[in-house]
Amino acid sequence: MKKIMIAVDDSLHSKNAVRYAARISVWVKNMSYVLFHVQPMLSQYLEGEARTDSKSRNQLNQLKAKNIEASLRLLEQYKSQMVQTGIEESEIQIVTQPRSLGIAKDIIEYALKGKYDALVLGRRGVSGLIEYYMGSVSSNIVQNSKDTPIWVVGSNVTPAKILVPIDGSEYSLRAIDHLAYIVSDHSDISLTFLHVQPELKDFCRIDFETKEADAFEDLIIKGNQNCIDNFYALALKKLKEFGIKEDRIEIKTVTRLLSIGSPIVDEVKTGNFDTVVMGRSGINKSFFTGSVTNYVLNNISNAAIWIIP
Numbered sequence: 001m002k003k004i005m006i007a008v009d010d011s012l013h014s015k016n017a018v019r020y021a022a023r024i025s026v027w028v029k030n031m032s033y034v035l036f037h038v039q040p041m042l043s044q045y046l047e048g049e050a051r052t053d054s055k056s057r058n059q060l061n062q063l064k065a066k067n068i069e070a071s072l073r074l075l076e077q078y079k080s081q082m083v084q085t086g087i088e089e090s091e092i093q094i095v096t097q098p099r100s101l102g103i104a105k106d107i108i109e110y111a112l113k114g115k116y117d118a119l120v121l122g123r124r125g126v127s128g129l130i131e132y133y134m135g136s137v138s139s140n141i142v143q144n145s146k147d148t149p150i151w152v153v154g155s156n157v158t159p160a161k162i163l164v165p166i167d168g169s170e171y172s173l174r175a176i177d178h179l180a181y182i183v184s185d186h187s188d189i190s191l192t193f194l195h196v197q198p199e200l201k202d203f204c205r206i207d208f209e210t211k212e213a214d215a216f217e218d219l220i221i222k223g224n225q226n227c228i229d230n231f232y233a234l235a236l237k238k239l240k241e242f243g244i245k246e247d248r249i250e251i252k253t254v255t256r257l258l259s260i261g262s263p264i265v266d267e268v269k270t271g272n273f274d275t276v277v278m279g280r281s282g283i284n285k286s287f288f289t290g291s292v293t294n295y296v297l298n299n300i301s302n303a304a305i306w307i308i309p
Contacts, residue, residue: 171279
C-alpha cells in the first residue's frame with residue numbers, strides 16, 4: 001500500500017494539493033492518504049498563566065478545544081472532497097496536532113515517523129518567485145526534508161503528462177525509482193526523459209584557452225553520452241520491473257541555454273507537462289541541489305514538481 005501524506009491549511013493552494021493527490025489515484029493502485037493539519041500556535045503567556053491560574057487554565061482548554069474542532073472540520077471537508085472523486089472513505093485518515101516544533105518541522109517529523117511515500121504540499125507563485133502556503137512553510141520543508149519525497153503542487157493541476165529531467169546520476173535514478181513505484185502497473189502512462197547536455201563550466205570554473213576548452217568540452221560530451229547510455233539501460237530495466245513498457249517512454253536531449261534549469265522550464269511549458277519528477281541532487285551535486293530545483297519551482301506555477309531525495 002502506497003502512503004501519501006497531504007499537509008493542508010484552509011487556503012486555495014491546499015485545495016489544489018488535495019485535488020491533485022486525489023486525481024492521481026487514476027494512475028496509482030493501492031494507495032492510502034493522510035490529511036494532516038497543524039493547529040495554530042497557542043499564546044505562551046496564556047500557557048504560562050494556566051500553570052497557576054484556574055481561570056487562565058479554563059481559557060486555554062477552551063482555546064485548545066476550538067482549535068481541535070476547527071482543524072477537524074477543515075480536514076473532514078477535504079476528506080469529503082476526496083471521497084466525492086471516488087476514493088474510498090476507508091483509505092483516507094485525518095490527523096490534527098498542536099503546533100510543537102514549528103509548522104514545517106512538525107510536518108517533516110510526522111512524515112518521517114510515518115514513513116510516507118510522498119508528502120504533498122500546495123504553493124502559490126508571486127511575481128516569478130515562489131511563496132508557499134503558510135508563507136515560507138513549504139519552502140522550509142523542501143529545503144530541509146532529506147528523506148521524504150515532496151510533491152509541490154501549483155494551481156489546479158490534473159496529472160496527465162510526466163517529464164523526468166535526468167543527468168545520469170544516482171539521484172536521477174532514485175527519481176525514476178520513486179515514479180515507477182508510484183505509478184507501477186499503469187500500462188497507459190506516458191513518460192518523457194529530458195537530458196540537458198552539460199558544458200565544461202558545469203564541472204569546472206577555471207577559464208581555459210579556447211583550444212583547451214574545446215578539447216575538454218569534447219571529452220565531457222563523450223563521457224556524458226556514455227554515462228547517459230548506461231543510465232537509460234538501468235532506468236528502462238527499473239521501469240520494466242514495475243510494468244511500464246519501453247514504448248511508453250520518450251527520450252529527449254537538449255542543449256543548455258543560460259542554465260540547466262532553463263531548458264527544463266521551456267520543455268514543461270511548450271510540452272504542456274503537468275508533473276515534473278526530479279532528483280534533489282545531480283551528478284556533480286549541483287544540478288538539482290537547489291539551483292536547478294529552485295529555478296524550476298520559481299518559473300513553473302501550473303504544474304506539480306516532485307523532488308526526490
